């Protein structure tokens with residue numbers, strides 16, 4: 001037994017295995033990168049306002065309470081599909097006005113209900129933020145979250 005499994009055989013398995021998995025790792029990384037750049041990002045509608053809306057989102061730390069496609073805090077509703085929940089697919093104007101009115105009217109002060117703070121956002125910041133939420137709602141999440149409430 002000890003003669004059949006020699007030191008050099010062990011070394012070859014080690015180096016061969018390492019090289020094989022390293023090549024597989026590099027290949028899969030390149031494939032993921034290619035997929036992100038060419039397949040999974042809707043660059044055609046990635047306008048400057050969407051990019052600015054993302055910055056407004058980050059600057060105001062909405063993620064401290066909300067999730068976006070599951071990432072973030074679980075204090076407040078998921079917002080990856082809030083555009084769809086507000087009827088944005090059927091009537092974008094009403095959804096936009098509804099979302100703006102909601103954000104502007106916070107906090108509600110209703111007792112026993114979780115509160116969202118007031119954010120002093122300009123008209124442009126609000127519009128760009130909503131452009132960002134609309135763009136996010138079009139990401140193909142393979143039917144996640146499984147229900148509208150998110």
Ligand code: HEC
Pocket residue numbers: 056057060061062063064065066075076077079082085099102103108113114115116117119129
């Ligand atoms: C301190 C926590 C907190 C932060 C920070 C916060 N929110 Fe909220 N948000 C809430 C809570 C709580 C609710 C649900 C309130 C309710 O239902 O009465 C809510 C609800 C919402 C809704 C309505 C969701 C729905 O399904 O009806 C929107 C839209 C929203 N927030 C957007 C934002 C945006 C945009 C930001 C960042 C500018 C933000 N929130 C930051 C706590 C927060």
